[in-house]
Amino acid sequence: MRVSEVLQDNLKNERTSYSFEYFVPKTSQGVLNLYERIDRMRELRPLFVDVTWNAGGSAGQGATSTTEMVAKANKVYGLATCMHLTCTGMSKATIDSALEEAYQGGCKCILALRGDAPVENEKWEATDGGFLYAKDLVKYIRDKYDDYFEIGVAGYPEGHPEQHDDKLLIAHLKEKLDAGASFVITQMFYDVNRFLSWVELCRAYGIKAPLIPGIMPISNYASFMRRVKWCEINVPSEFMAKLDAVKDDESAVKEVGAQLVAEMCKTILELGHIYHLHFYTMNLEKSTRSILDRL
Known part of the structure; x- marks a missing residue:
C-alpha cells in the first residue's frame, strides 16, 4: 500500500503512524553505526524510513551512497523506504x-526536492541539463516511471528563506x-498554531493530499538554536x-525538549485531521524514542 493510501486509511480509522529520516554519514564507521541504529529502531515499526541525498546534496560523497543505504534498509532490514532526490x-x-x-533496490517512493544552493553560490541555479524546480523533477519521474514510484514533496508552513509569501508558496505546492x-512532508517547525493555520490555508486552496508534519527532536540547545536560525522559523x-x-x-x-515536542505532536494528533508524524532523527535514536514514549 502506498504512503498516501495508508495515511488516508489512518484518517478513516483514527490510527497513528510515523516515519524516520536518516542522512548518509561521511565515514564508513558512521555508516556502520547508523545501520545498528536503524536495526534497533525498526522495532518501533515505522511506516517508512527515508534517506537524504548524500547528506550534502551531491552525488558521490560519503562512505556509501543514498541508493546503497536505501537498498539495504529495504532488503536487509525489511523497511519500506523513501529516497530523497x-x-x-x-x-x-x-x-x-x-x-x-x-528501482533495483526495491524503493517505491521518492521525495522530490529542488534542494539548497551550494554554499559557494549566492543563488540557486539548475545544473546544465538538469531541472530548475521540484515540479519539473516530479513530472519527469512520473513520465519516465508512470505510477511505479509514489512521489512526495516538501511544504513550508514557516515560509522559505527565498520566499515568505504563504499564498505563493502554497500555489507552488499545488503545482x-x-x-x-x-503527499507532502513539511519543513521542521515548533509553532504548532502556525502549522495548523498553514494546513487550513492548504485545504482552502484545494490541496487534498496528506500533509505530514516534519518533527525535529531537540537533542541539545546549541544545535536547536542553529537549526532555528538556519531555517528562519518561529x-x-x-x-x-x-x-x-x-x-x-x-x-x-x-528532557524538557522531549516534553515540549511531544506536547506539540499531541496537539496535532488530537485534532483528528493528521495522524502521521515524520521525525528528522539526525541519525540519533534516543531523542525520537523519548518523544514516542511520551505519546
Whole structure:
C-alpha cells in the first residue's frame, strides 16, 4: 500500500503512524553505526524510513551512497523506504542513474526536492541539463516511471528563506502535487498554531493530499538554536522560555525538549485531521524514542 493510501486509511480509522529520516554519514564507521541504529529502531515499526541525498546534496560523497543505504534498509532490514532526490548538482543522466538504482533496490517512493544552493553560490541555479524546480523533477519521474514510484514533496508552513509569501508558496505546492506528487512532508517547525493555520490555508486552496508534519527532536540547545536560525522559523515565547531556563544543563534540555515536542505532536494528533508524524532523527535514536514514549 502506498504512503498516501495508508495515511488516508489512518484518517478513516483514527490510527497513528510515523516515519524516520536518516542522512548518509561521511565515514564508513558512521555508516556502520547508523545501520545498528536503524536495526534497533525498526522495532518501533515505522511506516517508512527515508534517506537524504548524500547528506550534502551531491552525488558521490560519503562512505556509501543514498541508493546503497536505501537498498539495504529495504532488503536487509525489511523497511519500506523513501529516497530523497534533489535537483541540486544533478544532471538528467545522474537522476536517471539514481532512479534506476532506487528501482533495483526495491524503493517505491521518492521525495522530490529542488534542494539548497551550494554554499559557494549566492543563488540557486539548475545544473546544465538538469531541472530548475521540484515540479519539473516530479513530472519527469512520473513520465519516465508512470505510477511505479509514489512521489512526495516538501511544504513550508514557516515560509522559505527565498520566499515568505504563504499564498505563493502554497500555489507552488499545488503545482508540485498537480505534476504527480501525492503527499507532502513539511519543513521542521515548533509553532504548532502556525502549522495548523498553514494546513487550513492548504485545504482552502484545494490541496487534498496528506500533509505530514516534519518533527525535529531537540537533542541539545546549541544545535536547536542553529537549526532555528538556519531555517528562519518561529519559536513561541513560552516554548523558548522553558528551554532557556535549562540551556546549560544538557540532560535537562533533552528532557524538557522531549516534553515540549511531544506536547506539540499531541496537539496535532488530537485534532483528528493528521495522524502521521515524520521525525528528522539526525541519525540519533534516543531523542525520537523519548518523544514516542511520551505519546
